[in-house]
Amino acid sequence: MNEEWFREELYPHWRQSFQITRELYRANDGLQDIVLFETPGFGRVLTLDGVIQVTTGDEFVYHEMLAHVPIYAHGAVKSACVVGGGDGGMLREILKHASVEQVVLVEIDAAVVEFCRQHMPTVSAGAFDDPRTEIVIADGLKYMAETTRRFDLIVIDSTDPIGPGGVLFTEQFYKDCARCLTAEGIVVNQNGVPFLQGEEVTDTYLRRRPHYADVGFYMAAVPTYVGGLMALGWASASSRPRGETVETIAARFQAAPVTTRYYTPEIHKAAFALPQYVQALIPRD
The missing domain is CATH 2.30.140.10 (Spermidine synthase, tetramerisation domain)
Incomplete structure (x- = not known):
């Protein structure tokens, strides 16, 4: 055979x-x-x-951690923007929160959205058709540079910084994202597997640090993304959200629960405890 x-x-x-x-x-x-x-x-x-x-087997880990960690940390997310994410999984998780009033999906390739809607419908689970969803087919770099909108949460659901996705890891893009945040807004993104892509952690920190009050990383174990724990980038206009206690996160989760397979309030807090080899990639201020 x-x-x-x-x-x-x-x-x-x-x-x-x-x-x-x-x-x-x-x-x-x-x-x-x-x-x-x-x-x-x-x-x-x-x-x-x-x-x-x-x-479809392990996407829940990635999507839950990029959506629910910043939403429960912030505590009052009403507006969100997803850059990339044409599969609809990030939309699905963000829209589980009844407090969210609108999510703008900025995807450069309309064919990816239509393809995933047709061939991987369980990933979006109807999120493309939610009345709170607005789909914008555009270059995310250009959109963030030009939009006048402000968001409580920006999720950069991009490919690795090679090829077309590279522009979404530049300092100018991070600066534009900072301009588009509300007072306690948060930006999160996939930041590679530090054991194999350590320079992505270092570069992201250096490019974000001048433009945000709080810059950091948290971790998740996604089987498909081989090489150990995956880093998820964190940047906020305020230092408050990342410092919320597990008790506060748990209270918010209990008051407005969503169905998850990976995320818990305890995982939320523990994810910010970085292995020493990851800490070593972050420049000292």
Whole structure:
């Protein structure tokens, strides 16, 4: 029996493979190579330009931690913006909060949204059609530079800082995001796997520090993103949200609970305790 495998070659010295039980889609829309296939262990897997973006098996870890940590830390998020996130998973988690009145999704590639709506509907779970959702097909860099809107939460749900996603890791973009925050607003983003991509932590800290009152990182274990714990970037116009006690977070969770599979108030607080090798990547002020 011939087995077919997908091999992700994100790193020159380390590759991971997924057994393909069925290829569902393959195309190049002019912006990205899109491939969707099914695996025995991770469900449906979406890749862009040969790099794993999301799997239906473990996406809940990533989406829950980028959505619920800042929302419960802030305590009163009403407006949010997701840059990237065309699969709809981040929308799904943010919209679980009844207090959220509007979420703007800024996605550069309309084909990704339509593709995920059709082929991975469990990821968005109807979030694209929620009346609180506004979809803007635009370059996130340009949108943040030009918009006059202000948000309590900005989630940068981007690819790694290679290729088109690189602009979303620049100091100018982080400065524009800071301008678009409300008084205690928060920006979070995926920041790579520090064991293999340590420079991303250092670069993000240095580029954000001049523009925010509080800059830091927290961690989550996402099986698909190999190499140990994944870093999630944190930047806020206020130092208050990150310092909230676990008791305060738990009280907010109990008062306005959402259904989760990974996130808990205890995980929320513990996620900010960084391993020593990650702490060493953060420059001393």
